[in-house]
Structure formats: C-alpha cells, structure tokens
Amino acid sequence: MLAISRQRILGQSFQKIRPAVPGLRSYSSAAKQITVREALNSALDEEMSADPKVFLMGEEVGEYQGAYKITKGLLEKYGPERVLDTPITEAGFTGIGVGAAYYGLKPVVEFMTFNFSMQAIDHIINSAAKSNYMSAGQISVPIVFRGPNGAAAGVGAQHSQCYAAWYASCPGLKVLSPYNSEDARGLLKAAIRDPDPVVFLENELLYGESYPVSDEVLDSSFCLPIGKAKIEREGKDVTITAFSKMVGYALKAAEILEKDGIYAEVINLRSIRPLDRSTINASVRKTNRLITVEEGFPQHGVGAEICASVVEESFAYLDAPVERIAGADVPMPYAANLERMAVPQVEDIVRAAKRACYRSVPLAATA
Amino acid sequence: MAFSAPTANFTPLNTPFLRSHDNTLVSSLSPSPFFGSTAKLRLSSSPNFNLHRRSGSVVAVSEAVKEKKFKSTRNLLITKEEGLELYEDMVLGRAFEDMCAQMYYRGKMFGFVHLYNGQEAVSTGFIKLLKLQDSVVSTYRDHVHALSKGVPARAVMSELFGKTTGCCRGQGGSMHMFSREHNLLGGFAFIGEGIPVATGAAFTSKYKREVLKEADCDHVTLAFFGDGTCNNGQFFECLNMAALWKLPIVFVVENNLWAIGMSHLRSTSDPQIYKKGPAFGMPGVHVDGMDVLKVREVAKDAIARARRGEGPTLVECETYRFRGHSLADPDELRDPDEKARYAMRDPIAALKKYIIENNLASEAELKAIDKKIDEVVEDAVEFADESPVPPRSQLLENVFADPKGFGIGPDGRYRCEDPKFTQGTAHV
Numbered sequence: 001m002l003a004i005s006r007q008r009i010l011g012q013s014f015q016k017i018r019p020a021v022p023g024l025r026s027y028s029s030a031a032k033q034i035t036v037r038e039a040l041n042s043a044l045d046e047e048m049s050a051d052p053k054v055f056l057m058g059e060e061v062g063e064y065q066g067a068y069k070i071t072k073g074l075l076e077k078y079g080p081e082r083v084l085d086t087p088i089t090e091a092g093f094t095g096i097g098v099g100a101a102y103y104g105l106k107p108v109v110e111f112m113t114f115n116f117s118m119q120a121i122d123h124i125i126n127s128a129a130k131s132n133y134m135s136a137g138q139i140s141v142p143i144v145f146r147g148p149n150g151a152a153a154g155v156g157a158q159h160s161q162c163y164a165a166w167y168a169s170c171p172g173l174k175v176l177s178p179y180n181s182e183d184a185r186g187l188l189k190a191a192i193r194d195p196d197p198v199v200f201l202e203n204e205l206l207y208g209e210s211y212p213v214s215d216e217v218l219d220s221s222f223c224l225p226i227g228k229a230k231i232e233r234e235g236k237d238v239t240i241t242a243f244s245k246m247v248g249y250a251l252k253a254a255e256i257l258e259k260d261g262i263y264a265e266v267i268n269l270r271s272i273r274p275l276d277r278s279t280i281n282a283s284v285r286k287t288n289r290l291i292t293v294e295e296g297f298p299q300h301g302v303g304a305e306i307c308a309s310v311v312e313e314s315f316a317y318l319d320a321p322v323e324r325i326a327g328a329d330v331p332m333p334y335a336a337n338l339e340r341m342a343v344p345q346v347e348d349i350v351r352a353a354k355r356a357c358y359r360s361v362p363l364a365a366t367a
Numbered sequence: 368m369a370f371s372a373p374t375a376n377f378t379p380l381n382t383p384f385l386r387s388h389d390n391t392l393v394s395s396l397s398p399s400p401f402f403g404s405t406a407k408l409r410l411s412s413s414p415n416f417n418l419h420r421r422s423g424s425v426v427a428v429s430e431a432v433k434e435k436k437f438k439s440t441r442n443l444l445i446t447k448e449e450g451l452e453l454y455e456d457m458v459l460g461r462a463f464e465d466m467c468a469q470m471y472y473r474g475k476m477f478g479f480v481h482l483y484n485g486q487e488a489v490s491t492g493f494i495k496l497l498k499l500q501d502s503v504v505s506t507y508r509d510h511v512h513a514l515s516k517g518v519p520a521r522a523v524m525s526e527l528f529g530k531t532t533g534c535c536r537g538q539g540g541s542m543h544m545f546s547r548e549h550n551l552l553g554g555f556a557f558i559g560e561g562i563p564v565a566t567g568a569a570f571t572s573k574y575k576r577e578v579l580k581e582a583d584c585d586h587v588t589l590a591f592f593g594d595g596t597c598n599n600g601q602f603f604e605c606l607n608m609a610a611l612w613k614l615p616i617v618f619v620v621e622n623n624l625w626a627i628g629m630s631h632l633r634s635t636s637d638p639q640i641y642k643k644g645p646a647f648g649m650p651g652v653h654v655d656g657m658d659v660l661k662v663r664e665v666a667k668d669a670i671a672r673a674r675r676g677e678g679p680t681l682v683e684c685e686t687y688r689f690r691g692h693s694l695a696d697p698d699e700l701r702d703p704d705e706k707a708r709y710a711m712r713d714p715i716a717a718l719k720k721y722i723i724e725n726n727l728a729s730e731a732e733l734k735a736i737d738k739k740i741d742e743v744v745e746d747a748v749e750f751a752d753e754s755p756v757p758p759r760s761q762l763l764e765n766v767f768a769d770p771k772g773f774g775i776g777p778d779g780r781y782r783c784e785d786p787k788f789t790q791g792t793a794h795v
Contacts, residue, residue, distance in 0.1 A: 063700055064628030087598035087634035088558055088626060116557065154478025154529075156540040158556040329773075330766050334540030335529030336477060337756050 032218065033210040039181035040070050040202070043188040044108065046220045048078055051106065054192060055082040057097055058110030058147075067112045068148065068207055094120035094145070098127040101143040101197075108192060111147035114163045114201060128197040129172030142195045146188070149177070149201035150244065150295045151332055151343055160332035162296030164243065167199045168273040168305070174226055175273040177201040179247040180211035183270055186224030194226060201272075203244045229276035231283070235265035238353050239283045241306055242293040243269040246344065250293055253349035262357055272302055280306060281314045288319040289356040293349055298326035320356045325349055444660045447727045453659055454722065455736050456495060457487040457715050460511035462744045463520060464690075467510065467527060470748065471694045476527045479556075480541045483511040485657075485689035488714035489621050490515045492662030493589055496670055502550040502588045504565035507542035508621075508688075509554045512591060517549045524747040530754035537757045538765065558592060558626075559599035562618070565590030566605040569616035569679075587673045588616045595626030597640045603647075606681065610648040613678035617669045618644075620683040621656065627692040628700045644681030656684030657712040660721065687712075763788065 034042075048054045060067045062075040062085040075083040086093040090111065097107040111117045117124060128141045151160040168175045174196055178184040184202070191198040216222060232247060233254055242250040247268045254264040265283050269276065284290050290310055292303030303324035310322060328342040445453065464482040471480050483490070486508075494503060494515035505512040513523050518534055526533025527541055534546050543554040552568060555561040565588045572586040596602055597620060609616050620640050624631045632638050644651025654665045662684060669680040687709035691698030722728050766773070770783035782788050 060628050067627070085629055085633065087629070088595040089598050089600065091600055092598075119557065152478075154540065156478060156542050156556065157538075158543070159479070328762060330763060333538045333757075333762065334478065334526075334535075334543070335531075335537035335757050337529075338537070338762050341759065341762050 031212040031214070033212050034181050034218075035208055035210045036178070036181050036184045036202070037068070037070055037207040039184040039213070040188055040207075041072055041074075042218075043185045043192075044071065044074060045077070047189055047192040048074065048082065050220070051192075052082075053104065054106045054108065055084065055100075056108050056110065057084045057086055057093055059086055059088060059112050061085060061110050066110075068204060070202075070207070071110070090116050090119035091123065094123040095127065097143055098123050098131075098141060101128070101141045102131070102139050106142045106144075106192060108144045108146060111145065113152075113159055113204070114147050114149040115159050115161055117145065117147070117163065124167070124173070124197070124199070125170055129170050131172075132196065133172055140195045141197045144188075144191045144194075144198045144200055146191075146200035146202060148204035148207075150203055151327070151339070152204045154334060154336060154339065155332075156334045157331035162201075162294065162327070163199075164201055164272050164294065165296055165301045165305075167201075168275075168302065169300070170273075172197065173273060174198045174271070175201065176226065176271050177203075177243040178270065179206070179232075179244055179268050180209075182211065182213050182217045183224065183230075183268070185213070185217055186222055187226070187270060190223045190226050193223065198226075201244065206245055206248075209248075224270070227271050227274040227276060229270055229279040230268045231265060231279070232268045233264070233266040235263035235287065237262045237264060237287055238289040238291060238356050239265045239267060239280070239287045240291045240293060240349065240353065241267045241269055241280060241303075243272060243302070244295070246293045246295055249344065249346050250349055252346045253353065256346070256350050257353055260354070262353060264353055269302075275305065275309070277309045277313070281310060284310050284314045285317045288317055289353075290318070290322045291325060291349065291352050291356060292322065293325045293344055295327050295343055298324060298329055301326050320358070323352045323356060325352055443725055443727070444664065445727070450718070450722050450727045451732070451736065453491050453495060453663070454715070454718055454733060455740065456491040456515055457659065457718065458737055458740045459514055459520065459743065460487040460490060461715060462740050463510060463514060463523070463747075466524075466744050466748060468690070468694060470527070475752070476541070477529075478540055479507065479693050479695070480527070481508040481693045482690045483508050483688070485709065485713070486621055486623060486686045487511060488659035488662050488718075489591075489619065489656045489684045489686055492659045493591075493617070493619060493666045493670075496663065496666050497587065497589070500550060500586050502552050502565070502568045502586065503591070504552045504561040504568065504588065505544075505554060505591045506558060506561055506593065506596075507554070507556050508593075509544045509551075510541070513544045513546065513549075513551055513554075516546070516551045518544065518546045518551060520743055520747040521750045522546075524744075525751040525754050528751040528754070529756065530751055531757040531761065532750070532754040536761065536765075538761070558596040559601040562590050562592060562596070562601055562605045565616055565618075566609050566614060569609065569614035569673075570612070572615050573612070573676075585615065585674045585676075587670050588614075589619055589670075590616060591619050591621060593626060594620060594622040594624060594631040594640065595629065595634070596620075597643065598635055603643075606643065606647040606649070606679070609679040613676065615673035615676065616679045617666070617673055618679060618681045620681070621686055622683055623686050623688045625688070625692070625701060627696065630700075639683075641681060641683040649679045649681055651681045651683070653683045653685065656686030657709065657714050657717065659714050659718050 056071060056074060061071040062080060062083045065072040094109055097109040100107050124145060128143055131139050131141050150162040164175060164177060167173055174194065176187045176191060176198060178187045188200060191200050233251060240250045250266045254266050257264050265287055267280060267283060292306045294302045303326055307322040307324060325344045325348050330342060332342055333339055460483060464484050467476060467480060467482060470476045490511045494512065503512055503516050510523055514520060522534040526535055526537060526539060526544065529537045531537050534544060539545060539554060542556045544551060545553050552564060553561065569588040572584055575581045575584040622640060641651035641653040652665055655661050665682055669682055672680055689710065719733055723730060771781050773782040776782040776785060
C-alpha cells in the first residue's frame with residue numbers, strides 16, 4: 001500500500017528509532033521492496049536451514065509449491081522428508097504435527113485457509129494450547145499454525161471468516177497477525193523460534209503487495225518481539241488500532257483525515273494474543289479517542305477486547321465512546337456489491353473517526 | 368496405474384453369487400439397532416447381495432457390463448428418448464461450464480470457480496435416474512449436479528454472476544448451490560462436509576418411513592465427492608453409520624485422480640477406494656466413469672437397492688477433469704499424456720458414437736440438440752447479465768429463519784420489527 005511509504009516517525013517511538021524511509025523508488029539507499037510472499041518464503045527458508053528440526057506440513061506445500069506459493073522452492077531445497085504434502089485430513093495432520101512437537105520437533109503446519117482449521121481446532125486448542133499447562137510445564141509444544149485468514153475476494157461464506165478472535169480467546173496460544181513484509185518476516189521467525197503454539201494469521205490479499213524493507217530486516221537473525229504493537233503513524237487526535245489488511249485501510253483513512261485537520265495515530269497490533277495493552281492505553285491517554293478496526297465479526301471480536309481493556313485502564317482519559325469497526329454481522333455473501341458492504345472500507349473508518357471527534361452529526365441508533 | 372485395467376474380482380450387483388455364509392451372516396446381523404429399537408427392519412426376501420464382511424471381493428463392473436452388452440446386442444441399454452435425454456444433459460453440462468470459463472475471464476464471475484468438464488457422465492448417469500424428491504449433496508464442483516437435478520440454467524448462471532435472480536439470490540456463489548425445490552442440498556466448500564449432511568438426509572428419509580409412518584417415503588440420497596475426500600475422517604464415520612443403520616444413500620466417489628495438485632496415488636495408502644465399502648459392510652463397486660451407460664447401469668442397481676431399504680453402496684467412478692482444479696489453477700503438475708488419454712475417452716463423444724452406431728438417432732437430431740443447448744446457455748448469460756444486483760437491504764436478510772436473532776434495538780423492540788432495519792447502515 002502506498003500509504004505506508006509516506007509514514008514519518010516523529011520523535012520517539014516505542015521501538016528503536018529507524019531512519020525515515022521515503023517512498024520514492026528511485027532512492028538508491030537500502031530501501032529494498034519485497035512482497036509479503038517473498039518475506040514469508042525467505043523466513044521459512046532461513047529457519048529451516050538454521051534448525052533441522054523445523055519441518056513443513058500441509059496441503060499442496062510441496063510439489064504444487066504452496067497453494068498460494070508461499071512455500072515455493074522449499075521442496076527442492078529440503079526434500080520430501082522436511083516438506084510434507086499431506087492428504088486432505090486437517091484433523092489428522094494437525095494431530096500428527098502436535099504429536100511431533102511433543103517429542104521435540106518444530107512443525108510448521110499450513111492450513112490452506114484458516115477456515116479449514118476448524119476441522120482441526122480440537123487439536124489446536126486441546127492438544128496444543130493446553131498441554132503445557134496440563135503437564136505442569138513438562139511438555140511444551142513448539143508448533144506454528146499458519147495460513148491465510150479472513151476475507152479474500154468473492155470466495156463465499158465458508159472461505160471468508162476471520163479467526164483472530166476465536167484463537168485469541170484461548171489461553172496457551174499466541175496469535176500473531178502481520179501486515180507488511182517486515183512484520184511477516186520478523187513475526188514468522190519469532191513464531192518458529194518460540195517454544196509455544198503460535199497461530200499465525202496471514203492475509204491472502206496481502207501476499208502480492210510489496211513493501212520497503214531495510215537491510216536489518218533482510219538479515220537472517222532478524223526477529224520481532226511477540227506481544228509488542230507498532231505505531232505505524234503518530235498522531236494526536238484519535239487512535240485507530242488495526243491488524244493485518246485493515247492497517248493499510250487505517251493508514252489511508254489517516255491520510256484522508258489529515259486533510260480535515262484530524263491527526264490519527266495508527267497502531268498495527270501485530271500480536272493479538274498477547275495484546276499489547278500498554279501501547280494501546282498509552283496512545284489513548286494521549287489522544288483520548290479510540291477506534292478499533294477489524295475484518296471479523298463484531299460480537300466478541302478483537303475490538304471488543306480492546307474496548308474493554310481501555311475502559312478498565314484508561315476510562316478517565318476517554319473523551320468519546322470507543323467505536324468498533326468490524327465486518328457485518330452476517331456470513332460473508334458472495335455477490336460483489338454485498339461483499340463490499342460486509343467488510344469495513346476506508347470511508348467507514350473516516351466516518352467513525354470524525355464521529356469520535358464530533359466533526360459530523362452524532363450517531364443515531366444503528367443496527 | 369491400477370485403474371486402467373481393473374483387476375479385482377467382484378461380482379456385479381445384479382447377479383446372484385456364491386453365498387456360502389449367507390444365512391449365518393443374515394441372521395447374525397440381528398435387527399439393526401436403528402434408534403435402539405428392536406423392531407425388525409424390512410429385509411428383502413431374497414437379498415440380491417450380501418453385506419460382505421471380510422469376503423468382500425469386488426470386480427470391476429465395467430467388465431461385467433461389457434459382457435452383458437455383448438450378450439444382448441439386440442437389447443440396447445437405452446431407448447431413444449433416454450439416449451437423447453442423456454446426451455442433452457451432458458451437452459448442457461459441458462456447454463455451461465465452457466461458458467463459465469469465458470465469463471470468468473471476462474470478469475463477470477469471480478472468486479473460486481470449479482469446473483466439471485470431463486466428468487459429465489457421472490452426474491448424468493446418476494442424477495437422471497432420480498425423482499424430484501430424491502436429494503443430491505455435492506461439493507464445490509456442483510454446477511453440473513445442479514443442472515442435472517433440474518435447477519434452470521438461468522438460475523445457476525445468475526447465481527454465479529452474483530445477481531439477485533440466482534438460485535440463492537447471489538448469496539451463495541459457485542460453491543454453494545442450494546435448491547429446496549429440486550432437493551439439491553448444496554454445494555459445500557469443505558471436502559467431506561457434504562457426506563455427513565447427505566447421510567443425515569438419508570436418515571430423514573428412513574425416519575419418515577419408519578417412525579413417522581409415511582409408508583411410501585423411499586427417497587434416496589446421493590452424495591458426490593472426490594478421491595481426496597476418501598482420506599478424510601468424516602467419510603469413514605459416515606460409511607460406518609450408513610451401513611450400520613442401512614440408510615438409503617449412495618456414496619458416489621468421483622475419482623479424478625487429482626486433488627488440486629496432489630495425486631491420489633501419492634496421498635492414499637490403498638488407492639482402490641471401492642474396497643473401503645466392504646470393510647464397513649456395504650458393497651463397493653468400481654465403474655468406468657467416462658462411460659455414461661456403464662455408470663447408469665451401476666446407478667440403477669445402487670439406487671434400487673437403497674430404495675428397497677437394503678442400505679448404502681459405495682460406487683467409485685474412475686473419471687477425469689479436463690480442466691484444472693479451479694479457474695485459478697495453472698494445472699502444471701498433470702502429465703499432458705494423461706490428459707490426452709482421457710480426452711480420447713470423452714463421455715459425450717462416446718455416447719454420440721453409441722447413439723449413432725446403434726441407430727437410435729441421427730446426426731442431425733444430435734446437432735439440433737447441440738444448437739438448442741447453445742441457445743439455452745446464451746439465454747442464461749443474457750438473463751444473468753440483465754438481472755439486477757442484490758439490493759442493499761438483502762445484506763441482512765436470511766441470516767436467521769426467525770430474525771429475532773439480531774436482538775433488541777435501543778427502542779426496546781426487536782430490531783427486525785423495524786421496517787427500516789435492513790435499509791439502514793449495516794454498521795454494527
């Protein structure tokens with residue numbers, strides 16, 4: 001998304017200060033562009049070569065080069081014992097992965113989409129997430145479940161659900177959701193090195209998008225911390241939290257709002273569980289208004305959790321009610337115009353931000 | 368590959384065969400524990416076949432049917448009307464799918480579209496034997512199943528375009544075709560998901576007959592699925608229960624040897640799927656799925672068996688899809704020689720040859736059917752093009768059968784009672 005190339009990091013951020021990266025592609029410094037797909041592929045490649053216990057498992061990850069080409073070239077490089085094409089048995093191969101993790105291997109299980117993970121959810125929650133607890137620390141499960149999550153384009157109700165909220169509600173799991181290439185590389189490497197089960201939610205529509213990355217990101221020891229959010233854009237009037245594709249939309253909305261004199265602070269959550277409550281709360285204490293954006297269903301969603309957290313910790317600082325922008329409370333329809341209505345758009349975020357800043361007519365009761 | 372020359376021995380469905388353990392088997396199968404009742408189920412007085420346990424040996428029906436054909440050259444397998452009906456149905460399926468590909472590349476269709484080219488014999492062979500009240504449950508490759516079952520081409524095409532005149536008003540899409548009127552129970556994206564649903568439909572049919580006492584209810588259910596599904600746990604769970612409770616269902620495996628890019632032989636420990644039937648106590652049949660007449664013969668027996676209350680059958684149809692898994696699949700892993708070999712066995716060409724050689728109809732009549740189908744498909748596209756997109760208010764409709772599920776609004780009444788509910792901003 002072009003918006004991110006124009007981000008400015010003013011003054012202190014919660015992370016290391018990095019040089020501002022201008023968006024002009026002709027700039028010949030270290031601003032290399034890679035797609036999210038390349039980022040994920042290189043992360044898997046490096047982790048597999050660093051640790052022989054890491055192996056991949058999933059449908060079409062080998063000979064087909066990955067259903068979305070994320071695992072391209074890995075079969076040729078590491079052979080069929082480390083890149084396993086499985087039959088269509090989510091429950092079966094997830095269980096096998098968890099069992100392998102019990103005994104010290106580090107599987108990376110790919111779900112063709114996270115919708116299919118529902119067939120295996122018993123293993124993800126009961127065998128993987130709860131094991132360390134039930135065994136009082138004796139059995140840890142260093143497994144990564146990754147795959148595309150959320151809506152794609154025109155794929156219907158059974159292929160479009162966002163599972164961030166479901167998995168993030170379960171203790172024992174870590175849930176990550178990257179936005180750009182840097183996130184994808186850093187978080188996937190961190191996930192593979194992590195000794196706990198990690199659910200890694202990617203987004204199919206972002207795979208082909210390229211983002212600038214610095215040399216530090218391309219280094220093979222690059223890793224992002226799990227549990228820390230990133231402030232993509234600083235602002236002072238309203239905080240917008242988002243993850244995955246919605247970060248791009250939030251940044252675009254921030255551009256539009258800036259023209260109206262509203263400076264929005266955009267937080268890329270990166271980690272849904274554990275949620276970086278301190279970053280969010282600190283931001284809300286600065287701006288006093290909060291909008292949460294997500295693609296999934298509204299009830300019991302990520303936004304609901306953030307809202308509760310902010311109300312608990314920063315209630316006195318809020319000048320306006322917290323608003324959640326979420327997908328429509330319906331199974332995803334197929335028709336293109338209905339689908340557009342069922343997923344948040346940039347205009348929705350802009351409108352909500354303005355409402356929070358009292359720049360438009362106060363909201364009447366809506367559905 | 369084991370399929371081109373099926374070798375296992377297996378007696379065809381409609382000939383009596385050695386039943387050395389017959390009596391003991393039947394009596395030891397004491398009245399099925401259907402619903403825990405001990406009421407005896409209606410067993411046919413002379414069962415045409417056994418529920419094998421271990422002695423399930425299975426021969427390719429293609430051999431047996433071929434013999435039958437040779438023995439009775441004068442008694443053709445189909446009459447002229449039937450022949451033309453089968454031909455028309457297969458040509459409709461093929462023309463429709465080709466048009467879908469065109470429309471997809473023009474941007475009128477979107478998302479995931481899975482085409483059925485090459486497999487028409489299975490759909491036509493089975494579904495044309497059904498009554499309106501019989502049900503069909505399918506997978507995402509369901510356009511042709513819908514057409515064979517009787518859903519109008521216009522409704523299917525509109526659904527694919529996402530228009531409100533589609534069979535699901537544009538809300539389901541390519542992978543989720545439903546029709547209450549034609550008893551097409553979907554259209555499921557997850558493989559293996561339709562099998563338990565089909566088993567449930569068969570259960571309902573049996574329940575209606577035995578518990579609700581609608582004595583003439585003999586509806587049969589057909590479950591269509593692929594070779595990849597046969598490794599999935601749900602498949603085995605349903606084979607077990609269908610055989611246990613003798614449900615009127617036929618499990619039809621459309622074995623086209625490939626699950627996206629995963630070859631059947633690479634993913635299955637025993638690639639001969641029909642053998643899995645006898646392991647659960649039902650007959651397993653292998654048939655050449657590129658020949659609609661052979662499929663029809665097997666289907667007749669299996670469906671009749673289910674209607675009589677004798678239980679399920681597993682039919683494995685060896686077939687092939689001429690296109691990739693979906694329109695987004697580059698289809699690089701399949702050997703072009705394999706594709707060429709199967710293209711020579713095109714079911715439509717084979718049926719055409721049969722009809723002409725046996726003087727059932729003339730070339731001109733078949734061409735007239737081709738032309739008629741082209742017009743039907745063109746008309747369907749025009750209709751779909753001109754149909755309106757769903758209105759905004761449709762977004763919130765049909766989430767619940769009783770829409771009180773949207774809860775109570777700020778004015779204290781149910782949200783759904785407010786006439787402006789669906790016109791409003793669908794912002795939650």
